[in-house]
Amino acid sequence: MERNDGEITVLHLSWEFPPFKVGGLGTHVYNLSRAQAKVGLKPIVLTCGFNGLYGKEETKDGVTIYRINADNIPAEDFFSWVLQMNMLLQIEAARIFRENRISIIHAHDWLVTTTAVALKHIYRVPLVGTIHALESGRYGGIRGDRQVLIHDLEAKLVFEAWRVICCSNFMKYSVVSTFGTPENKIDVVPNGVNxxxxxxxxxxxxxxxxxxxxxxxxxxxxxxxxxxxxxxxxxxxxxxxxxxxxxxxxxxxxxxxxxxxxxxxxxxxxxxxxxxxxxxxxxxxxxxxxxxxxxxxxxxxxxxxxxxxxxxxxxxxxxxxxxxxxxxxxxxxxxxxxxxxxxxxxxxxxxxxxxxxxxxxxxxxxxxxxxxxxxxxxYNWEYIAKGTKSVYSRVLEEYEQITWKPRPEIFGWREIETA
Amino acid sequence: MEEQALSRKIAEKIIKRLGVDEKDIEYGKKPKTVVLITPDFFPRMSNEIAYTTKEIAQHLASRNLNVHVVSYDPWKAEQKESFAGFTVHYVNNPVRAYSPLTWTLTLSMEVSRVIADIFHEEGNIDLIHAHEWLSFPAGIHLQAALKKPLLVNYYSIEHIRTPGVCNGYTEAVKQIEWLASYESRRIFVNQEWLKNLLHMHYSTPYDKVNVVNPEDKEFDRKILRDYTWVMRQWREMMEK
Known part of the structure; x- marks a missing residue:
């Protein structure tokens, strides 16, 4: 078990992460987590592993990565695959929580909503959600039942998150108008490029x-x-x-x-x-x-x-x-x-x-x-990492003032703290 | 001497009736707080799951166990009811799912939330008992997260619900059923043939499965005996 001397340990939940990339999400989490390590945070990434690249715990550039075995998950379609993948993420997350004192859960997009919400309540750790895009925007509206599912998962993530991060003011107001989220719950932190x-x-x-x-x-x-x-x-x-x-x-x-x-x-x-x-x-x-x-x-x-x-x-x-x-x-x-x-x-x-x-x-x-x-x-990543760090600090400051807390002895965290 | 032997015999008889053995009394390993997860419960019930769950909960409550039942009911969501000595928590699914599989997997986050709240309020949960595959994802996650043993109840399996069908949906349900049979500490079924099916399709060891039926006179005793056995096994495993 590792001891965390007051540093902020953030658990990123992202379905994609290099070398596996589908859109820009994986690259975003990759660059953000590396930059966060440089500005004094302790980032941990929980993601999917494919083609045999799983079960590994690697620490690279200050980022610890846990990959679940996402090969051969039977599913009726991509959406139910995502939800089953979440079930496996949750089991792996239990190991991460046993070994680390997680301060913040940071969920990226609807694909990890079920894991993020369950972890938040089980461990009573604040949740920050980044909304990279909205389903209603991607397809110009919500029509089919698959889109309804994604839309509802986005709504749940936004609702459960302590604070929501959007990459632009456009996205901020999209979230506000789509879900009726209070404006002051959303922080705008842009994306970056190396x-x-x-x-x-x-x-x-x-x-x-x-x-x-x-x-x-x-x-x-x-x-x-x-x-x-x-x-x-x-x-x-x-x-x-x-x-x-x-x-x-x-x-x-x-x-x-x-x-x-x-x-x-x-x-x-x-x-x-x-x-x-x-x-x-x-x-x-x-x-x-x-x-x-x-x-x-x-x-x-x-x-x-x-x-x-x-x-x-x-x-x-x-x-x-x-x-x-x-x-x-x-x-x-x-x-x-x-x-x-x-x-x-x-x-x-x-x-x-x-x-x-x-x-x-x-x-x-x-x-x-x-x-x-x-x-x-x-738009450099270090500047952006500092932006997310200030969001985390604000969340933790507010978190300290309320009674909604986990029982440390239950999760073995007492052992971490007194190690 | 004869008196002592007689006393021991009487004590053994009482212990047997209570469904625990001497070791359990010695170490106090009988569970105190039990959570039952069920997709159906009174008054909204569509099959035998609600009936069996109620029977288990009632019997456990009558033995002074602290029993919580977590069930789906959109009309009573977020409500808590006292029900013949135990508490029922109702949840709703915040996601409009399009299939039983996606419904189950999205509902599990709400079930986890409610059980986590019970856990933090009560200070502990000793056992989680999940009924049918619709409850298994939440049960599997909670066993890993809370480090509390999971017991599962099968009422049927996908192989007999959709015989001969092989598509993404059925394979996914089978995967969940298999995972629960693998991860759980003890399995209950209500018929002998289901025990055989579990062994045939999921390679579940025979001695991991116990046949218990609410019609059975020994029903509650068997359940409690298995609970106690699992508690002991779990504690020994954790101590290692």
Whole structure:
């Protein structure tokens, strides 16, 4: 058993964690927990393990990771898989609580709600919940019974959490309007990016030649091919961009259920070879692509935060974003990027053409420099870790003032405290 | 000498009737607080689970055990009722689930919450007794978290409810049933054939399963005897 000398030990519950990644959630928890260790917290991550990577307890960069065996969980669909995975998380959590004096449980999104709520009440430890996105936003409403389930789990997490963290004001007010949560229960702590990860040497010409001809300019899309990411909007803008800038080459990374539709739009709107669908690419390739691109487009319809915009700024590549959600807060028009209207191909075409125009080259360079400076100052993980630390401190201060406490002798914590 | 032998015989008879053995009296290992988890309970009952749970709770309460029953009832959610010497806690599911599986797995967080509150208020729980697979996820979690032994009651198994069906849903339920048979300290069934089925489908050892039926005269004695046995085993395990 480990002794904790008054430090804040936080148990992160996240279904994904590198090397297993589906969306941005795993990367967020990975970077946040590492940065938290640097600012004096003791982070523990409880997550899923796949392909034999489980049952391990590794301490890396100050973060202890517990992975459950999430392979071969039988389930009727993904949602019941998630709930069964939670059952296994709960059993593993019992071990973590026996070995550590946990001060805060930090749950990330609806996928771990049942574990988070049960642990909160069993151990009487305060719960902090981060809402990364809402189901009603992802699909523009709640329709099917699966969506209802997710919506209710989100509501439960928000209700049970001592404080809720959102990555943008847009998300904060989405939570307020969706669940009727009091505004003062929610803290806004942005996402971050490791800007230094984009500073590396490589043969740019050679790398670019894999995707485009030497005189072509890459217009890059990064994201899942799903409704909310708006790839179809960009595909609608393709002919208008090519009319003015025939040297443009569209490179589309990622995958998703809208891929066939977008490929069809690309065939209709562009000559062959002008739109390249790469599928998923690894992190290293993605960073290089961001570096060699002439412009990165984020035409989302719904974006709680918009990490791609930050990465573009870190890669010193101009970014064109739809003025929606968190994107609208990160990017300041004409200062750190170009904002365009939401769900509007003409506007996206205007933004991309504006960036590609040689006449605006000086202006774009200024924008890129300002954006890079802001990313380094405001969106670095250490700054964000300090933000979450202050949320935890506030919660623990309030927690100390109430009688809702566990019985330490029951959980063996007395042994930890007197060790 | 004869008198002493007679006294011992009488004492043994009393002990036997009480359903405990000398060791239990010696070490005071009879459970004090027992929590029963059931998906159904009076007045909202749809099958025999509610009836059996009530019988167990009533008999235990009559032997001065502190018995809490935690059950689902959306109309009585968050209410607590006294019921023939024991307390019934009703919970609701805050999540609108779309299948019995998702209903069970989301309800378990509420069951855990209520039992955790009982635990903190009472200061201790000695045993958790979960009835049917709908209660097993909460029971399994609570055994791990509270370090209190879990006993389970099977009324049927998925193999006989959906014979020959093999899909994600049935496999998931079977997985939960298997996990409960593996994690629990003692298993109760109401028929001999169910004991055989458990052995056949989940490889449950025969001696881990006890057949108890509310119609049986020895019903409560058998339950209490197994509770006491589990308590002793659990304590010895914890001491190690």
């Amino acid at each position: 800007a230094q990860d984009f500073d590396f040497e490589f043969d740019e010409e050679e790398f670019k030649s894999r995707y485009a001809l030497p005189d072509e300019k890459i217009v890059l899309f990064v994201g899942r091919h799903v409704w909310e990411k708006g790839l179809d909007i960009l595909m609608g803008a393709v002919p208008m961009i090519l009319a003015k800038h025939p040297e443009a080459k569209f490179v589309v990374t990622g995958d998703g259920y809208l891929k066939p539709k977008c490929e069809e739009l690309a065939r209709q709107n562009a000559p062959e070879g002008k739109v390249l669908f790469t599928g998923y690419v690894d992190d290293d390739t993605l960073k290089k692509l961001m570096r060699v691109a002439s412009v990165i487009v984020v035409p989302s319809r719904y974006e709680p935060f918009g990490i791609v915009a930050l990465e573009s700024m870190a890669a010193r590549t101009p970014v064109v974003v739809a003025d929606t959600g968190g994107l609208g807060e990160i990017v300041e028009h004409d200062k750190t990027g170009i904002k365009v209207w939401v769900d509007n191909s003409e506007s996206v075409a205007w933004g991309v053409n504006y960036v590609l125009d040689e006449a605006n080259a000086q202006k774009i360079k200024e924008i890129v420099d300002t954006a890079h400076k802001i990313v380094r100052e405001k």
